[in-house]
Amino acid sequence: MASSTGDRSQAVRNGLRAKVLTLDGMNPRVRRVEYAVRGPIVQRALELEQELRQGVKKPFTEVIRANIGDAQAMGQRPITFLRQVLALCVNPDLLSSPNFPDDAKKRAERILQACGGHSLGAYSVSSGIQLIREDVARYIERRDGGIPADPKNVFLSTGASDAIVTVLKLLVAGEGHTRTGVLIPIPQYPLYSATLAELGAVQVDYYLDEERAWALDVAELHRALCQARDHCRPRALCVINPGNPTGQVQTRECIEAVIRFAFEERLFLLADEVYQDNVYAAGSQFHSFKKVLMEMGPPYAGQQELASFHSTSKGYMGECGFRGGYVEVVNMDAAVQQQMLKLMSVRLCPPVPGQALLDLVVSPPAPTDPSFAQFQAEKQAVLAELAAKAKLTEQVFNEAPGISCNPVQGAMYSFPRVQLPPRAVERAQELGLAPDMFFCLRLLEETGICVVPGSGFGQREGTYHFRMTILPPLEKLRLLLEKLSRFHAKFTLEYS
Amino acid sequence: MASSTGDRSQAVRNGLRAKVLTLDGMNPRVRRVEYAVRGPIVQRALELEQELRQGVKKPFTEVIRANIGDAQAMGQRPITFLRQVLALCVNPDLLSSPNFPDDAKKRAERILQACGGHSLGAYSVSSGIQLIREDVARYIERRDGGIPADPKNVFLSTGASDAIVTVLKLLVAGEGHTRTGVLIPIPQYPLYSATLAELGAVQVDYYLDEERAWALDVAELHRALCQARDHCRPRALCVINPGNPTGQVQTRECIEAVIRFAFEERLFLLADEVYQDNVYAAGSQFHSFKKVLMEMGPPYAGQQELASFHSTSKGYMGECGFRGGYVEVVNMDAAVQQQMLKLMSVRLCPPVPGQALLDLVVSPPAPTDPSFAQFQAEKQAVLAELAAKAKLTEQVFNEAPGISCNPVQGAMYSFPRVQLPPRAVERAQELGLAPDMFFCLRLLEETGICVVPGSGFGQREGTYHFRMTILPPLEKLRLLLEKLSRFHAKFTLEYS
Numbered sequence A, B: 001m002a003s004s005t006g007d008r009s010q011a012v013r014n015g016l017r018a019k020v021l022t023l024d025g026m027n028p029r030v031r032r033v034e035y036a037v038r039g040p041i042v043q044r045a046l047e048l049e050q051e052l053r054q055g056v057k058k059p060f061t062e063v064i065r066a067n068i069g070d071a072q073a074m075g076q077r078p079i080t081f082l083r084q085v086l087a088l089c090v091n092p093d094l095l096s097s098p099n100f101p102d103d104a105k106k107r108a109e110r111i112l113q114a115c116g117g118h119s120l121g122a123y124s125v126s127s128g129i130q131l132i133r134e135d136v137a138r139y140i141e142r143r144d145g146g147i148p149a150d151p152k153n154v155f156l157s158t159g160a161s162d163a164i165v166t167v168l169k170l171l172v173a174g175e176g177h178t179r180t181g182v183l184i185p186i187p188q189y190p191l192y193s194a195t196l197a198e199l200g201a202v203q204v205d206y207y208l209d210e211e212r213a214w215a216l217d218v219a220e221l222h223r224a225l226c227q228a229r230d231h232c233r234p235r236a237l238c239v240i241n242p243g244n245p246t247g248q249v250q251t252r253e254c255i256e257a258v259i260r261f262a263f264e265e266r267l268f269l270l271a272d273e274v275y276q277d278n279v280y281a282a283g284s285q286f287h288s289f290k291k292v293l294m295e296m297g298p299p300y301a302g303q304q305e306l307a308s309f310h311s312t313s314k315g316y317m318g319e320c321g322f323r324g325g326y327v328e329v330v331n332m333d334a335a336v337q338q339q340m341l342k343l344m345s346v347r348l349c350p351p352v353p354g355q356a357l358l359d360l361v362v363s364p365p366a367p368t369d370p371s372f373a374q375f376q377a378e379k380q381a382v383l384a385e386l387a388a389k390a391k392l393t394e395q396v397f398n399e400a401p402g403i404s405c406n407p408v409q410g411a412m413y414s415f416p417r418v419q420l421p422p423r424a425v426e427r428a429q430e431l432g433l434a435p436d437m438f439f440c441l442r443l444l445e446e447t448g449i450c451v452v453p454g455s456g457f458g459q460r461e462g463t464y465h466f467r468m469t470i471l472p473p474l475e476k477l478r479l480l481l482e483k484l485s486r487f488h489a490k491f492t493l494e495y496s
């Protein structure tokens, strides 16, 4: 001890010493976290934007951020009713203004009544404002054809992200061979891999079947589970439906099979259903895990543990910035549920404006309300345009040689597969880049189009993909898709 | 394996089986988390409120929540300018309304320009909107008498809580005797103990000196550090200034001594400065750690690692529900800083309305702006009333026999020490309660006053305290303080 202090004083005299917190010494789990959606490609996009602003000449005039599911960043306008009520909540002086419809005022007053000090500026209870939990429960009941939902099982959150992390936290235990394993789809939304890395849990990959439109196959779940049991204790299964980045919408049969599997294998189910309003394909329909589970009856309905997540960030409203969301837990052990609440209370509460927004999303204007017609028209317009863009994306990509794209049945992304010539793969390896990262970087530099390489989400060895949102306005999207297809052809030629 | 599957099928046939996720099997670190500010006493307060609403007769007509630093929940009105600009941001249609001052409109337009899609509904970059980071940096420079602040070192967060947890996460490493230890004050704000428990770090307690108005004593830091080195590797030191729950404001000399100590002992400094605008006592002044560090010059200024936290929840605005906050890091290793950004990006971004609010807090109206006079008047009124309430609290408590209370120099709480008669302590032990929890529960049941027992924050063995906010309106606070003092006298009599 004495000598180390001596060394230190020496260093101090020299005016030089190592940092206390270094890359080597920091939390190794945090180091292992990867997060592609906002990774190096996005860094580069930011730099390019700056260069453009500084007048640097580029082969494009703007950077198009097709990397993230952020509708309003792509120009989608907020739904009028939602913003009217929120403005009234933020500044209640407006309640006397003649410029707001009556139902918007009533809704704002109702929300404010339920807030501490009748203000969005008070902390709420950690599980979220009680009235809003009740409204969420009623929404779930309507969505699920009357199957009961208990507000006690609904917890509001800071976006769905927060709730997903919280539930995963509860599940992590054990060391070495008994460490918690969590099954996640590949390709996945990288929140899952990042959170498991941070928590020190074991990520157990199950592959979605690209040949069958990214279907989830129970045989593959079995394979993944059996292999994982050699080195960890699998305790949970995550499903994303509709899928990100893969855009598939699961059939009812598939969901039943997954529930049976989880039940037999004693896995806690996490159903990421943030895209539940984003279903476009004819013949596709959203089935909530909760509803299917309840309709399956005993022994599943009363026992299978499930957490279902929803968000204000997606759907028709795309209110990402407000960070609203919730989780409904089903059949969760009561004592564990208490522990979850305790954990949530450490961070005090989710943002109250996001809670208020969630309230409006789960209880929109009724047909007899003055705001109904406009609300409905705006909502339908967004969803109809998304459906058209989903269709267009699939079409244009599938016309391009070397690109193949499954139907975008739901969510907000296409995840096309691209052929990359062997010489391009070699070149990427020389540069120390994943081949699809190399492709996406070149795409960005030459066209300004920012998409995320498939390697950020996971994909079968030797296949290459990228994720592109369908969010740019229709005509712009068409140009983008064509530009991207032409770039791929040129890139292929260049390396052939 | 086969037999366990057999057992399971048996259980399935019986329709009975254990939960996958149980209290025994869940994350043991989460189980160890404690969070008193929203613990059992608050649960009971909620129940009492419900009973009152149902018409149950009680010796009081309302529950007074003096347990949490939530100004607006206690009736404080939001600052007009802040809410005007926010309403304009939320609903930009209002920009054409004549009912908003010009400077509010300009500020809203400026913020919206900096948002994705010019909307609060887009995700921001994970570190927060660039313009707002720049405004925060300029605020810090003004606050610190011109010492430079770099926006690159400012990261916006979901309340200060989020940033504190993030920085602590980076620091946690090691196993057994090399586990990261973090020094925290006792009494402390329980976010720290809860987070360290969750992260599996070692909490190293240093005691504030109640006899000297809760001063921080470097000799005590030394003692705590030396003892801790036997069983962990102390790497960080947290300081809360102004103090929660203790209300002390540190002197410049004290801060210098702490910085020298941290430097010599190679500790990363975390300065929780969320109450920087809440200083009331004559002779007390807020000194930021950053400013003092920089003014100390070499070798400290260029090397000592520091993270300083601020929030929109406290100060004169008390906008807790918006969850705005930031951390400024100083001398952090560049690669570690990259890792921090990566970690933040997993949860996408802090709530954008909270970011916008933070922007207004760090760059309020200038003297030449139309909103200046009203803004200034409202701000001063809040701060003057808080100062009066701080004084009143100290006075009334110190007049009560068996209660002694240090001056509330800053922050929003008193943390008086109460004598509890030995028979009350015995009775509490019979009930399995901490003696001050017993006192606070009885207080709640008989008076409706909800305060948090000192045991939730930590205190010297054998001493008893509670934390009470100074936030209720002045006249109400006076009644509360008197009621509480009378209850203590009665309680003492009852158990003597």
Ligand SMILES: Cc1ncc(COP(=O)(O)O)c(C=O)c1O
Pocket: A069, A158, A159, A160, A161, A162, A189, A191, A240, A244, A272, A274, A310, A311, A312, A313, A320, A323, A324, A325, B347, B348
């Ligand atoms: C599948 C999925 N889950 C969860 C989230 C998190 O969204 P948020 O935290 O904004 O609610 C996203 C966001 O893109 C997502 O795609």
Ligand SMILES: Cc1ncc(COP(=O)(O)O)c(C=O)c1O
Pocket: A347, A348, B069, B158, B159, B160, B161, B162, B189, B191, B240, B244, B272, B274, B310, B311, B312, B313, B320, B323, B324, B325
């Ligand atoms: C000392 C201290 N730090 C941090 C916080 C967190 O505040 P918030 O997350 O609302 O910014 C609080 C809240 O009471 C506090 O008292």
